Amino acid sequence: MEHYTMNLTLKVWRQKNTDAQGKFETYPVSGISSEMSFLEMFDVLNERLINEGKEPIAFDHDCREGICGACSMHINGRAHGPWAGTTTCQLHMRAFKDGDTVTVEPWRAGSFPVVKDLTVDRGAFDRIIEAGGYVSVNTGNAQDANNILVPKDKADAAFAAAACIGCGACVAACKNSSAMLFVSAKVSQLALLPQGQPEKKSRALNMIAQMDKEGFGSCTNTGACEAECPKEISLTNIARLNREYIAAGLSYEK
Amino acid sequence: MKWSQFFNTSIGKKLLVGATGLFLCSFVIVHLTGNLSLLKDDGGEAFNIYAAFMSHNPFVQFLAWGLKIIIVLHAILALQLTFRNRAARPVKYAINPGNQTSSWFSRQMAIMGSILLIFILIHLKDFWYLMHYGDLQSVTYGGEEYKNLYSAVYMAFKELWLVVLYVIGMIGLSFHLVHGFKSAFQTFGLNHVKYNGLINFVGVWLFGILIPVGFAIIPVVIYFKSI
Ligand code: HEM
Ligand code: SF4
Ligand code: FES
Numbered sequence: 001m002e003h004y005t006m007n008l009t010l011k012v013w014r015q016k017n018t019d020a021q022g023k024f025e026t027y028p029v030s031g032i033s034s035e036m037s038f039l040e041m042f043d044v045l046n047e048r049l050i051n052e053g054k055e056p057i058a059f060d061h062d063c064r065e066g067i068c069g070a071c072s073m074h075i076n077g078r079a080h081g082p083w084a085g086t087t088t089c090q091l092h093m094r095a096f097k098d099g100d101t102v103t104v105e106p107w108r109a110g111s112f113p114v115v116k117d118l119t120v121d122r123g124a125f126d127r128i129i130e131a132g133g134y135v136s137v138n139t140g141n142a143q144d145a146n147n148i149l150v151p152k153d154k155a156d157a158a159f160a161a162a163a164c165i166g167c168g169a170c171v172a173a174c175k176n177s178s179a180m181l182f183v184s185a186k187v188s189q190l191a192l193l194p195q196g197q198p199e200k201k202s203r204a205l206n207m208i209a210q211m212d213k214e215g216f217g218s219c220t221n222t223g224a225c226e227a228e229c230p231k232e233i234s235l236t237n238i239a240r241l242n243r244e245y246i247a248a249g250l251s252y253e254k
Numbered sequence: 255m256k257w258s259q260f261f262n263t264s265i266g267k268k269l270l271v272g273a274t275g276l277f278l279c280s281f282v283i284v285h286l287t288g289n290l291s292l293l294k295d296d297g298g299e300a301f302n303i304y305a306a307f308m309s310h311n312p313f314v315q316f317l318a319w320g321l322k323i324i325i326v327l328h329a330i331l332a333l334q335l336t337f338r339n340r341a342a343r344p345v346k347y348a349i350n351p352g353n354q355t356s357s358w359f360s361r362q363m364a365i366m367g368s369i370l371l372i373f374i375l376i377h378l379k380d381f382w383y384l385m386h387y388g389d390l391q392s393v394t395y396g397g398e399e400y401k402n403l404y405s406a407v408y409m410a411f412k413e414l415w416l417v418v419l420y421v422i423g424m425i426g427l428s429f430h431l432v433h434g435f436k437s438a439f440q441t442f443g444l445n446h447v448k449y450n451g452l453i454n455f456v457g458v459w460l461f462g463i464l465i466p467v468g469f470a471i472i473p474v475v476i477y478f479k480s481i
Contacts, residue, residue: 077349077354078355105347108343109342110344173355178342208264217338217342218265220360221433221436221437221441240443242440245265246269249259
């Protein structure tokens with residue numbers, strides 16, 4: 001890839017705190033390298049704002065290598081920007097060309113309140129996990145490895161679901177702000193494995209109940225979540241979640 | 255878990271929307287096969303006998319009332335979910351992805367459903383009400399008297415605006431089912447490479463094209479016969 005530098009016009013959502021009224025601010029940025037990541041471009045802008053004595057733009061980031069799921073940004077109408085299967089930190093500026101206008105918004109969902117600027121509170125996901133995203137284990141000595149047999153296809157499907165990093169792009173991308181892809185990944189990674197069987201029914205029902213309680217929308221199977229998920233979690237997980245719900249709902253003793 | 259709880263979650267409600275939706279899909283097939291007899295050149299005999307059967311047979315009557323309840327249930331639940339989904343995003347995006355991440359049809363379900371609902375109400379008033387409670391002339395086939403719904407239908411579709419309205423209604427049906435048919439299977443947890451292709455094919459070709467076109471042809475043909 002040829003290296004080039006570019007000048008851009010950034011329109012960024014600024015919001016002092018959760019209750020404040022937010023609005024877009026426009027920032028011209030110049031001399032941006034095509035080899036920078038999108039977050040590095042924000043670092044350059046923030047350094048300038050700090051030097052000018054202005055408030056830097058708040059945004060979430062941690063690993064900057066596509067595994068923590070912190071870097072929530074809605075870029076030109078796309079969760080994590082235009083590249084498929086990519087987090088914002090892994091999005092490179094070569095996705096843009098000189099003279100582009102780039103609009104950056106926080107995740108928009110009532111269940112993800114804006115904390116400041118582009119930072120949102122994804123605590124709702126944590127509460128869904130608390131409701132059932134765990135397995136019971138024995139205390140005492142660790143068991144022999146491979147004591148419990150796991151078929152290869154199940155292991156692979158569970159592993160693919162476990163790739164979910166809880167970034168919230170599925171909610172951000174969904175026109176209903178539905179958390180079904182996230183919940184389906186978290187239910188699937190356990191429901192597929194023998195270790196997940198004891199809590200199988202209560203898990204599905206409790207996590208779905210919490211998902212509803214948090215105010216996420218319902219699924220209309222548009223597929224926008226799958227299209228935007230940086231870990232390419234498949235819609236087949238949502239089908240599995242629906243099956244888990246039907247099976248648990250029709251047979252759960254409580 | 256009680257039934258009332260089971261059907262009161264987001265997924266539970268979607269299961270009802272899906273089940274009622276698929277029931278309505280089976281209904282449109284039956285309805286179309288019957289209605290096509292309107293285009294027979296027999297002066298209305300086949301259609302009028304069929305219409306009389308449909309409005310007198312007790313089992314069909316039971317289904318017909320069930321059908322109306324199911325349409326209402328489907329529409330209420332689906333619209334309730336739609337409003338809840340809208341409310342889940344109080345501050346909207348300045349820029350939306352449009353067709354980049356989802357199909358246009360999948361995002362217009364409530365709009366197309368509402369067009370359908372309006373169409374269904376007008377359609378029931380036009381013909382079902384007329385058949386059951388209105389004044390119709392009678393005809394005699396083989397010594398038996400029948401209400402002549404056939405001639406009433408032919409009269410009605412002399413009006414161009416009504417023909418246009420029916421065509422719009424069927425566009426609504428088509429666009430609703432292009433996504434709706436396959437969506438219902440996903441809602442029931444049926445998603446597998448083995449049969450996804452077939453479900454999608456049936457959804458697009460049978461429910462999205464063949465059936466709506468079949469319905470729409472009837473008023474169009476009658477209109478052109480009348481001019
Ligand atoms: C002949 C009439 C109709 C048929 C055959 C039909 C069929 C369907 C089917 C198969 C689904 C998919 C269910 C699922 O995804 O689980 C659906 C969903 C839906 N229908 Fe209908 N429907 C009809 C009338 C209506 C009416 C009158 C309305 C409302 C005003 C409506 C509104 C909706 C909505 C909002 C959804 C959910 C959208 C989604 O999940 O993406 N439908 N319908
Ligand atoms: S399913 Fe994908 S988009 Fe949703 S939280 Fe997990 S990794 Fe992010
Ligand atoms: S900062 Fe960790 S995924 Fe982007």
